[in-house]
Amino acid sequence: MIVRNLKEAEKTARRIISPDGNWESTRLLLKDDGMGFSFHITTIYEGADFQMHYQNHLESVYCISGEGEVETLDDGKKYPITPGTLYNLDQHDKHTLRAFKELTLTCVFNPPLNGKEVHNTDGAYELEAEAVSQ
Ligand code: 9YT
Numbered sequence: 001m002i003v004r005n006l007k008e009a010e011k012t013a014r015r016i017i018s019p020d021g022n023w024e025s026t027r028l029l030l031k032d033d034g035m036g037f038s039f040h041i042t043t044i045y046e047g048a049d050f051q052m053h054y055q056n057h058l059e060s061v062y063c064i065s066g067e068g069e070v071e072t073l074d075d076g077k078k079y080p081i082t083p084g085t086l087y088n089l090d091q092h093d094k095h096t097l098r099a100f101k102e103l104t105l106t107c108v109f110n111p112p113l114n115g116k117e118v119h120n121t122d123g124a125y126e127l128e129a130e131a132v133s134q
Helices: none
Strands: 015-017 023-029 038-044 049-052 058-072 077-081 086-088 095-110
Touching (some): 038 058
Antiparallel strands (some): 023 038, 058 077, 058 086, 058 095
């Protein structure tokens, strides 16, 4: 059994602060845990407006709190994000995420992240990123 606590994990290398200033994420489950997915609690800072394109991963995102929207860039569709919304990037969708009020999100990635991933210039995570040691 693996049991972890968010407040404790935030004090470790599991907490990643994005160099672009848009978000931070505490990665409670990672590849090394052997679950087949990674599980993160992510904060998107108020006012953030940025593009992502997870070419190497599928991602599910559940909104715990805050207010924002996600726009799929191939068709220009905008989907509001409020507490209870789940969006799923099942097509590796290129998208823009906007936080009108700070968003607290749960994010699940398949394949799981190694730990240290931040977005590359395409807005993707590389598959061979460094693992965290805790
Ligand atoms: C929703 C989203 O993709 N935010 C960027 C951070 C990412 N979810 C992560 O690494 O936890």
